Amino acid sequence: MEFGVSTFVTDDGIGPVALGRALEERGFSSLFLAEHTHIPAKRESPWPGGAELPRHYYRTYDPFVALSAAAAVTERLRLGTGIALVVQRDPIILAKEVASLDRVSGGRAVLGVGAGWNREEMRNHGTDPKTRMRLLRERVLAVKELWTKDQAEFHGEFVDFDPVFSYPKPVQEPHPPVMIGGSGPTTFDRVIEFGDGWMPIHGRGTADLAGQITGLRERAGRPVPVTLFAVVPKPEIIAELEAAGVDEVLFNLPTETEADTLRRLDSMAALL
Template identity: 40%
Template sequence: MKIGVGMGTPPDPPAVWVDPAHVAREAERLGFESFWLGEHVTSPVHCESFSPTFAGGQVPGFLDPLVGLGRASAVTQHIKLGSGVTLVPESHPLRIAKAIASLDHLSGGRVLFGVGPGWNREERAMLGGEIKRPWSQIRESVQAIKALWREEECEFHGEFYDFAKVRCFPKPRTEPHPPIYLSGVSPRLVERMVEWGDGWLGFRTTPEELGARMRELRERAPRAGRDPEEFEISMISWEPDRELARRYEQAGAQRFIVQTQQLAEERQATETLERIALAMGL
């Protein structure tokens, strides 16, 4: 089982952020396989969306994840760098393709590309994202991103995005492209993953529920001409629970990501990572 770690929010109010470079360097030293950063561009003051994580729908604060992963890339050699997740409806695919490819190019092919709509509908609307059909928008954006990575000259004409022929460089180092992980718990998640994804970033899912998803994957993948074994399943936990990781592994997961919160300064961050590493048997 691969063990990853996610760097969460700072204390509230967010006055000081620990440098992701420090956290990633320590994570690599301690044997973590991957380092993850999530995304929220803004936090609308008046928010009615339900948050599974943040009370009252108020996000304490997030560093830009790709800037943070760029910092992490510069001070590490082997640890994978995960966007967990990029809120795809909030950015144009031209910008996402450029940013992810640049990070993958500079890191030597270490990017894991998590995608999702996010829970905050107000934030998504402010940034031009689709409210009622976000996954349709994400699917189309990913189609455009893959084309931009694959083709020397690319044009795209879809429902949500339309652009004339362009050149977009650099291309990712990872062949054919960085793996794309769908996030969330939608009933259609496996269907979408089989159609255009490479894996799942799951959370708030029991091992038994994961087992049911894996049975669905084994049924759907061959019908789409894909091997069920090619998909990588990652489960996120807010606690370093080794027994839970074992049960997830038995159900079919390959990666267990421990999400940290409230990292206020470097010493505390190191101690937190050391505690997690010990608990997970690293």
Template identity: 45%
Template sequence: MSTAPTDTAHTFTTSTFTTSTFTTSTFITTEGDTGMRIATTIFLTDETITPVRLARELEARGFAGLFLPEHSHIPVDRTTPAPMGGELPREYGRTLDAFVALAQAAAVTEHLGIGTGITLVAQHDPIDLAKRIATLDHLSGGRFTFGVGHGWNREESADHGVVWHTRRALAEDRIALMRALWAPEPTAYEGAFGSVRASFAHPKPHGGAPRILFGGAAGPKLFAQIAACADGWLPIGGSGLGESIPLLRAAWEQAGRDPGALRIVPASVIPTPGKLAHYAELGIEEVVLQLPTGGEAEVLRTLDEYARYL
């Protein structure tokens, strides 16, 4: 009969938060005129370039990483409007599972950063999600960034049992529970939406909790949440940052966080030299460029165009 390890149990609360051990060296550095690390994002589907081919091509060209979005499903009968207006693009209902696709990408590369952009945390079981993330980060050698968000599709969330007006608090609670499972010692967590006993939960993420970036529109609610439980912001589209960044920094410092630890990573960006230079002037060190949802020829042609920014 085996004997359980004799680790000491701890109790985790949201105030136990410590900054992730993710460092800028976790992503391979790709420096162009701006000196920024340049990653990419794409809606990978059953009709697009494969994760394996894309990951190999990204690493061969020197891109810093690959971020993938997720939707479990898109209900046909939906009153929620598409976030960009008009008809919802076909790819939203065909996305590959982000974690499976990222595992494939990590398996065929050595340095390529991998991340979600974004995971709809409220729609996941936090114990299962913590295990999935820890395993992916462990096997990839610490290359994972956890991009999270609250979503826009009420019907999709409802099918997961999420009460819409609670989704922000629910996501924060689930992140805290996951941090308890990622802690070095067995750590209990009791929250408003869930709890976990002090448990043996291995593997652990490679270097402690992965870097957590919140996606979403600028505003006091989001910025307070970032300051409370994340490592930075993943602004989609990257517009208006000159006005937004000082507000986020104020919320960050008011929460007692280290000013130098805040990470701001504009995502889904269509690049121009002027835009990337502007980001660099704002002190931004990473950017995630939007790739087209297409087959190999279209995606590889776009990679070659974007390579001039490296």
């Protein structure tokens, strides 16, 4: 089992350069960054994590800018989104961003995707919350076409373009892995159809994790990789997740100052 962290990089916490260096120096395998383009002042959608939306949700860096900064000062650290809000992103631009990250990092990009929970936020991007799952599907499929075809085209309900040239292509073959976030009743349908792995949040719909992983792999007919993010760094939890068949654990890293973050990473690294 491999170990990384999932976190929010913001303008008032540790920067991506210092964080990337610190993770690689301590033997972590990956860094996954959350995304919110903005938070609407009028909030109606309930946050799945509780009543009060934490400060770091309001202040996130663009994940691809932050991951590129971390890529420049690391050699082995895999660099992922946890999660990229694909329903708020143009698929042609998204394909280029991830392919560019994959090239500047030497093939270390991972695209974790999801449809999001903040309906006000997605509406500001022109996305209808009622159709966001269908939109997510088409945009991911379109991105894969852009990554893998010399002349890519896509014709769907929401995404429609005639043959185009889109470069650079990713380093990884056939493309960077696409990890599907969530744990709802139709999540496994998406993993099987257009995902390369499953990446749920620990403790949200994962009560029978071992059974879920076994069922997913049996349905898919392949050893679907499973990455669990926002994991509390405790030995007993790690042992439980390993027994359940999890391939990678992402410890939840709070957004703190550089000094506090380094001290916390030292404690987490002792569990690797």
